[in-house]
Amino acid sequence: MKSLVLNHKMNFNYDEVNEYIKNINDVKSNKINLVICPSFIYLSFFKYNNYYLGSQNVGMMEKGALTGEISALQLKKIGVRYCIVGHSERRMLLNETNEMINKKINHLLDNNIIPILCVGETLEEKKASLTFDIIKEEIDRAFSNISNIDNIIIAYEPIWAIGTGMVPTNNDIFITIKEIKDYINGKYSTKLKVLYGGSVNSENINVLEDINNVDGYLVGGASLDFKQVKSMITAMEAKYDS
Numbered sequence: 001m002k003s004l005v006l007n008h009k010m011n012f013n014y015d016e017v018n019e020y021i022k023n024i025n026d027v028k029s030n031k032i033n034l035v036i037c038p039s040f041i042y043l044s045f046f047k048y049n050n051y052y053l054g055s056q057n058v059g060m061m062e063k064g065a066l067t068g069e070i071s072a073l074q075l076k077k078i079g080v081r082y083c084i085v086g087h088s089e090r091r092m093l094l095n096e097t098n099e100m101i102n103k104k105i106n107h108l109l110d111n112n113i114i115p116i117l118c119v120g121e122t123l124e125e126k127k128a129s130l131t132f133d134i135i136k137e138e139i140d141r142a143f144s145n146i147s148n149i150d151n152i153i154i155a156y157e158p159i160w161a162i163g164t165g166m167v168p169t170n171n172d173i174f175i176t177i178k179e180i181k182d183y184i185n186g187k188y189s190t191k192l193k194v195l196y197g198g199s200v201n202s203e204n205i206n207v208l209e210d211i212n213n214v215d216g217y218l219v220g221g222a223s224l225d226f227k228q229v230k231s232m233i234t235a236m237e238a239k240y241d242s
């Protein structure tokens with residue numbers, strides 16, 4: 001089953017999120033795996049009877065004196081099943097390193113939360129044909145000394161495609177996802193799901209649905225608009241049925 005992961009990022013005020021919840025609680029799909037990742041402060045507002053709850057981040061440590069951080073155990077106890085890690089916004093703007101990401105993945109897996117590891121290249125790296133080298137390093141360093149990687153999901157998010165309206169061609173997405181899957185299969189002897197993220201919306205999802213190795217999408221901007229969310233679900237369900 002494909003996943004649609006909605007990353008709200010740092011959006012929605014109290015009234016807006018309550019309005020969104022009213023709408024989303026009516027959505028039901030037994031054909032896609034819907035995951036909603038709101039801001040930390042709203043996680044417990046969501047009822048998640050027809051979707052899963054995801055976090056946008058997790059603290060690096062298990063517990064203790066770490067003001068402002070939130071642990072994997074705390075997330076698990078309020079029903080969080082997925083957690084985005086290593087998003088490029090955190091890597092670039094908040095100096096999150098591969099070592100920090102590795103620690104976060106460890107804690108998440110210890111608490112049975114599925115990490116959604118974001119990987120992807122900048123435009124300069126793409127132009128220099130470094131896409132796969134970058135991704136390989138991100139994967140290897142994130143997976144270092146982790147025994148149960150079977151429970152990780154990868155999200156391929158080219159940094160230049162995030163929030164820009166620019167989307168790689170279907171063929172480029174297919175090739176990169178194939179490279180990721182082949183690499184993980186060869187080196188780690190396991191098959192992981194790979195999502196695509198970067199300017200996915202209700203207009204382009206029909207075209208993206210033609211790529212036959214994508215296991216779903218990680219959506220930012222369009223995830224804030226409930227009408228777009230509904231259309232994206234409809235488009236994915238139509239493909240599932242065909």
Ligand code: 13P
Nearest residue numbers: 007162163198199220221
């Ligand atoms: P956009 O869908 O706004 O491009 O964001 C993608 C993203 O970063 C999801 O994590």
